[in-house]
Amino acid sequence: MDVFEFLCRMGDNTLVLGSRISEWCGHGPALEEEIALANTALDLIGQTQMWLGLAAEVECRGRTADDLAMLRDVWDFRNLLLVEQPKGDFGQTMMRQYLFDQFHLPYLEALVTSSDSRIAGVAAKAAKEAAYHLERSRMTVIALGDGTKESNNRMQAALDLLWPYAGEMFASDDVDRSLAKAGIAPDPKDLRAQYLEAVGWTMEEATLTIPEGQFCHAGGRTGARHSEHLGHLLSTMQWLQRAYPGATW
Secondary structure (H helix, E strand, O other): OHHHHHHHHHHHHHHHHHHHHHOOOOOOOOHHHHHHHHHHHHHHHHHHHHHHHHHHHHHOOOOOHHHHHHOOOHHHOOOOHHHHOOOOOHHHHHHHHHHHHHHHHHHHHHHOOOOOHHHHHHHHHHHHHHHHHHHHHHHHHHHHHOOOHHHHHHHHHHHHHHHHHHHHHHOOOHHHHHHHHOOOOOOHHHHHHHHHHHHHHHHHHOOOOOOOOOOOOOOOOOOOOOOHHHHHHHHHHOHHHHHOOOOOO
């Protein structure tokens, strides 16, 4: 089902990224940053509940959002490879967040006009939080990039590492084309030019150089392949439900 696949992509992105960001709890470089990261993670997990809850409803197999989050194996996940990458240092975390946010907000804004009122409703709620996420990650990337020599070097290293993962966001497939034709969701490739322009402005302000070349890692959003990092993340995230099936509290 194309709609189910789409909803899993949306929910898996926020679930995996929210889990990654939560790894900073107790380890932030400053109290204010730690609180901000925790709030971002909570926002993303809240969006996951909406997306995967709707996916479970559409699937009609008696599963819940928790089932989809905690009982699927790694090959069933449909998240971008970008969001499963390790947190690295603070600069790497914020660069990953910015590269995702700059795509996420415009995509959600386009979904607000979806022909599926349920998807439009979730997107409208999520877009309000995504707007804050983008503002914060963008300003942090600029501040660190245009900061000291050390912070600039770290941010450039983060951009060099993560940029090859950004292209997957615009790798359209039959699911995207089917939903775009039905007016349910935009074809992500149509957002590429806008994205590149916005990222270009940001990196110019941050005095960072976008790597050359067209290569991009892919396979995460289709389930064709994931990095080894996702398996380790899921083993931590899912262990309680796996160890004690059906446990409730």
